[in-house]
Amino acid sequence: MAKRDYYEVLGISKGANADEIKKAYRTKAKELHPDRNADNPNAESQFKEVNEAYDCLKDGDKKAAYDRYGHAAFEGGMGGGRPGGGFSGGQGDFASAFSDVFDDLFGDFMGGRGGGGGRQRAARGADLRYNLSVTLEEAYNGLQKTINVPTSIKCGSCDGSGAEGGAEPAMCPTCSGLGKVRAQQGFFTVERTCPTCSGVGQIIKNPCKGCGGQGRVHKDRALSVNIPKGVETGTRIRLSGEGEAGMRGGPSGDLYIFIDVRKHEIFEREGVNLFCRVPVSMTAAALGGDIEVPTIDGGRSKVKIPAGSQSGRQMRLRSKGMPALRGGGEGDMFIELAVETPVNLTSRQKELLREFEDLSEENNPESTSFFKSVKGFWDSMKG
Numbered sequence: 001m002a003k004r005d006y007y008e009v010l011g012i013s014k015g016a017n018a019d020e021i022k023k024a025y026r027t028k029a030k031e032l033h034p035d036r037n038a039d040n041p042n043a044e045s046q047f048k049e050v051n052e053a054y055d056c057l058k059d060g061d062k063k064a065a066y067d068r069y070g071h072a073a074f075e076g077g078m079g080g081g082r083p084g085g086g087f088s089g090g091q092g093d094f095a096s097a098f099s100d101v102f103d104d105l106f107g108d109f110m111g112g113r114g115g116g117g118g119r120q121r122a123a124r125g126a127d128l129r130y131n132l133s134v135t136l137e138e139a140y141n142g143l144q145k146t147i148n149v150p151t152s153i154k155c156g157s158c159d160g161s162g163a164e165g166g167a168e169p170a171m172c173p174t175c176s177g178l179g180k181v182r183a184q185q186g187f188f189t190v191e192r193t194c195p196t197c198s199g200v201g202q203i204i205k206n207p208c209k210g211c212g213g214q215g216r217v218h219k220d221r222a223l224s225v226n227i228p229k230g231v232e233t234g235t236r237i238r239l240s241g242e243g244e245a246g247m248r249g250g251p252s253g254d255l256y257i258f259i260d261v262r263k264h265e266i267f268e269r270e271g272v273n274l275f276c277r278v279p280v281s282m283t284a285a286a287l288g289g290d291i292e293v294p295t296i297d298g299g300r301s302k303v304k305i306p307a308g309s310q311s312g313r314q315m316r317l318r319s320k321g322m323p324a325l326r327g328g329g330e331g332d333m334f335i336e337l338a339v340e341t342p343v344n345l346t347s348r349q350k351e352l353l354r355e356f357e358d359l360s361e362e363n364n365p366e367s368t369s370f371f372k373s374v375k376g377f378w379d380s381m382k383g
């Protein structure tokens with residue numbers, strides 16, 4: 001059976017460029033992979049055919065020869081751009097061809113192509129999280145705070161190298177410094193992390209006694225942290241390079257400080273605005289007057305209560321709220337009145353209130369209107 005045209009196999013035109021060829025190959029390889037086509041007995045041969053086509057067309061010299069002579073370019077000693085050699089057609093040298101294909105298809109996920117791209121000579125340290133609780137006053141004013149962070153720091157004995165006396169690590173003999181090894185499993189070439197060096201690409205023959213070859217030691221570290229004005233619960237502050245030290249001299253991770261603003265006894269916060277519930281006596285609400293309320297900056301503000309104020313009435317004090325985190329002014333403070341009913345009345349107080357009740361028929365418009373509506377409802381139900 002004659003071989004199909006390589007461009008036809010990949011479903012592309014003869015003028016396709018390198019990116020188009022690679023994209024078409026990836027699509028076909030995923031579509032025809034034997035693991036995804038268990039019910040298709042021809043999947044393996046079709047997959048090999050796709051790989052053979054791609055192995056030819058991805059190579060500039062092979063592609064030029066194929067474009068000129070077709071399949072004959074690799075038969076009868078024509079060479080196809082390689083001195084003294086033919087193209088095996090994907091059978092005898094398939095493992096080698098697939099190794100290159102594996103890099104093209106999965107290289108991005110395995111740490112890059114060629115030149116030991118998966119090598120990790122010095123692993124980056126882990127990022128750390130620190131939960132910091134502050135008061136509302138501290139969130140309003142901002143503060144400089146010293147925190148103790150349990151972390152790993154560079155070993156002073158080996159200067160982070162992990163080797164005794166700061167000696168240079170040696171290349172791993174198992175993976176030749178790549179940090180990964182390949183194994184042939186029948187049809188597939190499988191790539192795994194090197195078991196000898198755990199992917200680092202190097203081994204330490206004489207580990208440092210201070211850190212056991214890791215290049216870092218555990219220690220609590222004191223850090224001075226600047227908490228800006230306006231932080232709120234959930235605010236995250238990143239301190240670059242203040243996380244865990246890297247393995248064997250690798251870069252440090254970052255430290256993330258998560259802020260939790262504790263509840264306040266007087267104020268409630270919603271974004272940049274503050275709310276303060278202020279109880280007032282029934283008499284003060286009825287007659288009106290001035291009251292003093294606290295503000296988050298520790299000051300006092302005088303608020304005028306209009307006569308006849310009801311529970312729930314709000315009054316705004318502009319710019320007495322929280323500062324915006326990244327500038328932009330301050331929020332407002334809202335005073336909410338809570339009219340308090342007197343308790344533990346004396347006989348005389350009760351007597352005066354009954355007398356007041358008899359004289360206040362026209363002073364309660366809301367209750368008068370409500371009960372009038374209720375009476376109308378009952379009358380309608382009787383009808």
